[in-house]
Amino acid sequence: MARMESEKxxxxxxxxxxxxxxxGGGLAAWWAPxxxxxxxxxxxxxxxxVILSFLGGIHWGSALQVPRDNNVRRLVLAMVPSLIxxxxxLFNTVTGLWVLLAGFLLMGGYDISREGREGFPKWYLILRCVLTVSVVMLHFVVLGRLSL
Structure with a gap:
């Protein structure tokens, strides 16, 4: 039990x-020279x-670790973040940031779906929600800077 708490x-x-x-990137976009x-x-x-691609890897690894009925779909969906x-x-920066923001929202939605959360502890889903909300808000910070 102590090991699981330590890993958490x-x-x-x-x-x-x-x-x-x-x-750091969000702050520097506004206040750096x-x-x-x-x-x-x-x-x-x-x-x-890079981080969006990493999120797909989490589901890829989960599908390979635990046999489930939906593993084929999970493996395919695990490729989507990299393909986004x-x-x-390759797009201009503003368009690229919007696409990445959409990717984080899509992965966040999948993470909290019944299929996406299967096999993960509740604390992990809370962490994913905190991280997704933070990353989305920081995308808006940078997009706000680019809109000036």
Whole structure:
């Protein structure tokens, strides 16, 4: 039991730490010297694509670990985030950020669906909701900067 609690704390710590590049990029997009703002926005966008792809990997791994009736669909859906993230990097930055934001919302919706949450502990779903809401809000921070 202590090991599970320790893993839960570690997962929360790592998940929240994963927000730091989003937060740093969002803040730098507004308040860094202008020449750094461009790099911050690109860095935010690329990191967003990487993390969105990572979310698909979570479901891929889950499908391979636990036999379920819906594993074929879960494996296919696990590829969707990468297929959203990669082309988002080929669009102009504003369009790409909107596509990535939509990808996070889609994955968040799947994560809380009956099928998506199957096999995951309740605390993990709470963590995913906290992270998804934070990431979506930070996308709006950067998109707000780009709309000026």
């Amino acid at each position: 704390r570690l997962a929360w710590s790592l998940g929240l730490a994963g927000l730091l590049p989003f937060i 202008p020449v750094w703002q461009v790099s911050a926005i690109y860095g935010f966008t690329y990191y967003s694509a 993230a990669w082309p988002a990097l």
